[in-house]
Amino acid sequence: MNFKAITKTVIAAVSAGAMLLPLAACGSDADAGKTKISFLSWDNEQVMKPFIEEFEKENPDVAIDFSYAPPTAEYIQTLQTRLVGNQAPDVFIITSENKNDLIDNGYVMDMTGKSYTEKLSQANKDFVSRDGKLYGQSISSWAAGIAYNKELLKQVGYDAVPSTWDEFLTLCKTLKDAGISPYIEAIGDGADRIPDSFTGAILAKQGIDVTTLASEDPQTPGEHEKEAVKAWMKVYEQGYASRDNVGVSGDDAKTQFTNGQVAMYTTGAWDFSTFEQVSFDWGFAQIPAMDKNHEQYAQGSPSPGLAIYSKLSGDKLKAAEKFLDFMVSDWSLKQRSKNGDAITVEGFTSDVAEQYKDVYENNVKTGKYFLITNFYANPDVLNSTNTAEIQQLVQGTITVDQWAKNIDAKMAAAQ
Known part of the structure; x- marks a missing residue:
């Protein structure tokens, strides 16, 4: 702003x-x-x-x-x-x-x-x-993960969400083949959480200091996140998530998950109080790694x-x-x-929900999370532009390369 x-x-x-x-x-x-x-x-x-x-x-x-x-x-x-x-x-x-x-x-x-x-x-x-x-x-942070219906996963032979994206897509295929809707995202709210998690791992592997991103001229968040977005889009290209997610809000996605209509939903601990009311056993897993060469990061942010x-x-x-x-x-x-609050101060551990412990220990406390709007100037421009462009991308009206160019053009115009 x-x-x-x-x-x-x-x-x-x-x-x-x-x-x-x-x-x-x-x-x-x-x-x-x-x-x-x-x-x-x-x-x-x-x-x-x-x-x-x-x-x-x-x-x-x-x-x-x-x-x-x-x-x-x-x-x-x-x-x-x-x-x-x-x-x-x-x-x-x-x-x-x-x-x-x-x-x-x-x-x-x-x-x-x-x-x-x-x-x-x-x-x-x-x-x-x-x-x-x-x-x-x-002093604290949050990190997203994947809420999952344990009973639906058990029907296809899985106990938990896999740790890599290709394995996750295989799970989605197995669920779909069994007549179970695999996965939902709240794209209507701009909640494309997977790309940020992948990008955090990519930047970490490349040794890029995220505090320098706001000083780049020009700023190119689209270019930085393009590889992650290409990997994420496989879930739509392969038909495991509906392109109609462009009209799905967080409340809509949460309702479908709590009603047992979908097996997995990317969200955060803010939904746990609702999940506690459901009739089935549920879990909350780390977002899978983009591949075996990258760590499991989450979308997340410090407080x-x-x-x-x-x-x-x-x-x-x-x-x-x-x-x-x-x-x-x-x-x-x-x-x-x-x-x-999930505290991230050395020497202190928050008493978090049992389902959140893996994400808290492996993402929140270790700092293995990333939120793209945190590290660029004009985050409001980036947020609004990404929401609009991601919806077009999920609908299939633009390519990932076009998405990246559109994002970076908007950011350049705002500088």
Whole structure:
């Protein structure tokens, strides 16, 4: 999202405080004499109140002025308005949609080597890094996988989803030959998760530093993902997934899976609460490797990070850094894990659902996941363009080469 474009439209429409929901307890007379730091969060008061209360209990000399704006677009607009209006919060969220603008405009402090970043996963660091500098504290991640109906797989002699794509396609053929619909994706929502997983493995094998992708001129995400897309498209070309998936939303796909109409569905842990209600035994597997020469990556992403305003100094800076130290404390990590976050901080393991353990241990904790929109400038352009182009590709109206050229042309025009 372009910083200049945002500020032109937002300043006219949104006052610096219009979207903010303050924590009622903050700013009272009891805070007199304390160092006050402002924190703009996109987690609401219900989520953040326990953290703030515990932090202030452990640090009685610091008071946090909490405010909230909902993700993603509203949050980014609110933050940008406060930054350009000289009302910058001391601590705020940095993520894929705003990190390049925040770094380009010098709003975020370099926290490379700080105590509160030492134990972060390298993948989490890479997410909010550029040119060797770290600008955010990201402590958890998510990764997609393949939900599968164990009973349907058992009918054709399989206990689980295979570990390579060719073997997966063989399973799909076996299911189809038995009259069972093999596989569904929510392409109506732009959820082409397999190509990102393949691309992550390809880039890793090639030794490409993903933090450099946003600096390429021109940017060529289509070219980078083309090999992965060609492999993924076999599931459509061979008839194991319907080209009608272009009109299938996440809710549609989930309903078909939970009704037992399809054997496998690519999704994430966000659907587990629904799956717990189904009448059949289900599992959740890692996305297969593209081939035996590549690792099993997932589509996935680190969580948004906490950033510190670059102009902080003195007691305010010390207090802000105390807060980030607290956010990687055992108390905080346990609370985050209790809230459902899959923690990726060294020395801590989240208590995740049994079905999620393989993906958590082998993808989330190891950083073996990739989300293409995280590592290019103008991720909003890339996301919207890819959604439109992928739908044409699945429909069969364009080729993979055309898809890649169209993606890269749009990205070049946006630079």
